[in-house]
Amino acid sequence: MTDRGLAARLVGLARNHFQSVxxxxxxxxxxxxxxxxxxxxxxxxxxxxxxxxxxxxxxxxxxxxxxxxxxxxxxxxxxxxxxxxxxxxxxxxxxxxxxxxxxxxxxxxxxxxxxxxxxxxxxxxxxxxxxxxxxxxxxxxxxxxxxxxxxxxxxxxxxxxxxxxxxxxxxxxxxxxxxxxxxxxxxxxxxxxxxxxxxxxxxxxxxxxxxxxxxxxxxxxxxxxxxxxxxPLWGVAIALNIADWYGLVVVANTAGLHDAGLYRIAMQFGTSLAIVSMGLFSVYSPQISAAWASEDLAGVARLGRTATRLSTLFTLPPALLMLGIAEPLLGLIGSEFIAAAPMLRIVVLGQMIYTITGPAGLVLAMTGHERVNFAITITSTLSLILFAPLIAQSFGAAGVATCVALFLVGRNLASLYFVNRLCGINPLTGSVRPQKMNH
Structure with missing residues (x-):
C-alpha cells in the first residue's frame, strides 16, 4: 500500500470511528x-x-x-x-x-x-x-x-x-x-x-x-x-455495579467514615487501570465476535492473545509505578491518606491481574456463552456479598479491599477456564485445542 493509500485509509477509519473513539x-x-x-x-x-x-x-x-x-x-x-x-x-x-x-x-x-x-x-x-x-x-x-x-x-x-x-x-x-x-x-x-x-x-x-x-x-x-x-439485563447490571458501592458501605459500617474515605481513594487509584479494559473491549469485541461467527478459532485465539499482550503492555507500567510510590502518591492528597498505602497496593495488584486476564472474559462473552458468563458474574457477586462483611469484621478496610480484588480476579480466572473448556481456546497464549464449534 502506498503512503497516500495508507493515509487515506487512516483518515477514513478516523472519520468512521470518531464518535466511538x-x-x-x-x-x-x-x-x-x-x-x-x-x-x-x-x-x-x-x-x-x-x-x-x-x-x-x-x-x-x-x-x-x-x-x-x-x-x-x-x-x-x-x-x-x-x-x-x-x-x-x-x-x-x-x-x-x-x-x-x-x-x-x-x-x-x-x-x-x-x-x-x-x-x-x-x-x-x-x-x-x-x-x-x-x-x-x-x-x-x-x-x-x-x-x-x-x-x-x-x-x-x-x-x-x-x-x-x-x-x-x-x-x-x-x-x-x-x-x-x-x-x-x-x-x-x-x-x-x-x-x-x-x-x-x-x-x-x-x-x-x-x-x-x-x-x-x-x-x-x-x-x-x-x-x-x-x-434479565437488570440482574446483570446490578451484579456488575454492586462491588464499588457494597465494599464502601461495608467499610463504613464496620470501620467508620475515616476508613471509608481511605478505602475510596485506594479504589479510585486502582480502578483507573480499568480504562485499559474499556478500550480493549470497544476495539476487540466486534473483531472476536466476527471471527467466531466465521468459525475461525485460530482468529479468536489470536485476537485474545493480542488483547492480552496489549493489556499487559498498558497496565504493567502504571501499576508497578503505583505499587512503588504508594506513600508519596497518597501523601499528595494529605498526610492522613498515607495510611491507605497497604490498601492501594492490594487494589492495584488485584486490578493489574484482573485487567491482564480481562480478554478471557471478553472472549467468553463474544463466543455465545452468555449464560456461563452470567453464572460466573452472579456467583462472584453473591460470594462478595456474603464474605465481605465477615472479612471486614476481622481485617477492616484492607480485608474488604482484598475480598473485592480476589473475587474480581476469580471471575476472570473462571472465564479463562471455561473459554478453554468450551471453546478450546487459551486467550493468554493464543493456542487452540481442536474441537467442533458449538454456536
Whole structure:
C-alpha cells in the first residue's frame, strides 16, 4: 500500500470511528474527573469528608442502577432499530419510557423513606449530614434520568453527548464550582452535586427529545417488549455495579467514615487501570465476535492473545509505578491518606491481574456463552456479598479491599477456564485445542 493509500485509509477509519473513539476518551476523562474531585475533597477536608461524599454519591449511583439498570440497555437496543430503518421515533414513546423510569426511581425513594433509619443505615452506612436524605433522593432521581437520557442519545448515534451526560458533565461542573471558590464545606459540595446532577439530567432528556418526532408518521414502540428485554439485563447490571458501592458501605459500617474515605481513594487509584479494559473491549469485541461467527478459532485465539499482550503492555507500567510510590502518591492528597498505602497496593495488584486476564472474559462473552458468563458474574457477586462483611469484621478496610480484588480476579480466572473448556481456546497464549464449534 502506498503512503497516500495508507493515509487515506487512516483518515477514513478516523472519520468512521470518531464518535466511538471520542466516547471512549470521554469515559477515560470521566475517571480522571471523578478522581480529581475525590482528590480535592480529600485534600481540603480530609478522609471523613471524602467518605461522606463517596457514600452518598455511590449509593445514589447504585440505587439508580437498581431503578433503571437493564431498561437503559433495552432502550439502546430497541430505539436503535428505529434509527437503523431511517425512521423517526415517536416522542410519546420516549415520554412513556421516561415516565416509567421516574416511576421506578420514585419507588426506590419511597422505600428508603418508608424503611426509616434501618434502611438508610444499610444503604449509606448510616451516615448522613444535614439534608443528606434529600440530597440522596435528588441524586438517585438525577442519575436514573442521566442513564436513560444517555441511552436514548446513544441510540440516536450521538455518542459523545450521550457519554458526556452520563459520566463526564457532573464531576467536571462540580469541580468548576469548587475551583471558583463558591463552596466551603462538604455539605455545600453535596448540594452543588445534587443541583448539577438534576440540571444535567433535565438537559440530557431535553436533548434526547430533540431526536424524536411528534408527527403522526413517527414510529411508536410498545413498552412491554422493552421491559421483557430489560428484566434479565437488570440482574446483570446490578451484579456488575454492586462491588464499588457494597465494599464502601461495608467499610463504613464496620470501620467508620475515616476508613471509608481511605478505602475510596485506594479504589479510585486502582480502578483507573480499568480504562485499559474499556478500550480493549470497544476495539476487540466486534473483531472476536466476527471471527467466531466465521468459525475461525485460530482468529479468536489470536485476537485474545493480542488483547492480552496489549493489556499487559498498558497496565504493567502504571501499576508497578503505583505499587512503588504508594506513600508519596497518597501523601499528595494529605498526610492522613498515607495510611491507605497497604490498601492501594492490594487494589492495584488485584486490578493489574484482573485487567491482564480481562480478554478471557471478553472472549467468553463474544463466543455465545452468555449464560456461563452470567453464572460466573452472579456467583462472584453473591460470594462478595456474603464474605465481605465477615472479612471486614476481622481485617477492616484492607480485608474488604482484598475480598473485592480476589473475587474480581476469580471471575476472570473462571472465564479463562471455561473459554478453554468450551471453546478450546487459551486467550493468554493464543493456542487452540481442536474441537467442533458449538454456536
Amino acid at each position: 471520542m466516547a471512549l476518551a470521554i469515559r477515560g476523562l470521566s475517571v480522571l474527573a471523578g478522581f480529581a474531585l475525590s482528590f480535592v475533597i480529600g485534600h481540603r477536608f480530609g478522609p471523613e469528608a471524602n467518605g461522606t461524599y463517596a457514600l452518598i454519591t455511590q449509593s445514589a449511583m447504585f440505587l439508580s442502577v437498581v431503578a433503571v439498570g437493564g431498561l437503559d440497555l433495552a432502550v439502546v437496543r430497541q430505539f436503535s432499530s428505529v434509527i437503523a430503518k431511517r425512521q423517526q421515533l415517536s416522542a410519546s414513546t420516549l415520554l412513556r419510557v421516561v415516565g416509567l423510569s421516574i416511576g421506578f426511581a420514585t419507588a426506590i425513594i419511597a422505600a428508603l423513606l418508608a424503611g426509616g433509619p434501618a434502611t438508610l443505615h444499610w444503604a449509606v452506612g448510616g451516615i448522613l449530614p444535614a439534608g443528606g436524605l434529600l440530597i440522596l433522593c435528588i441524586l438517585l432521581w438525577s442519575r436514573a434520568m442521566t442513564r436513560i437520557g444517555s441511552a436514548v442519545l446513544r441510540s440516536q448515534k450521538r455518542y459523545i453527548l450521550g457519554q458526556s451526560v452520563e459520566v463526564l458533565m457532573i464531576p467536571t461542573l462540580v469541580l468548576g464550582v469548587i475551583a471558583a471558590g463558591w463552596v466551603h464545606s462538604i455539605g455545600s459540595i453535596l448540594w452543588v452535586t445534587a443541583a448539577v446532577s438534576a440540571a444535567v439530567a433535565i438537559g440530557g432528556l431535553m436533548a434526547s427529545l430533540d431526536g424524536t418526532s411528534r408527527a403522526a408518521a413517527a414510529t411508536p414502540l410498545p413498552i412491554r417488549p422493552m421491559i421483557r428485554i430489560a428484566l
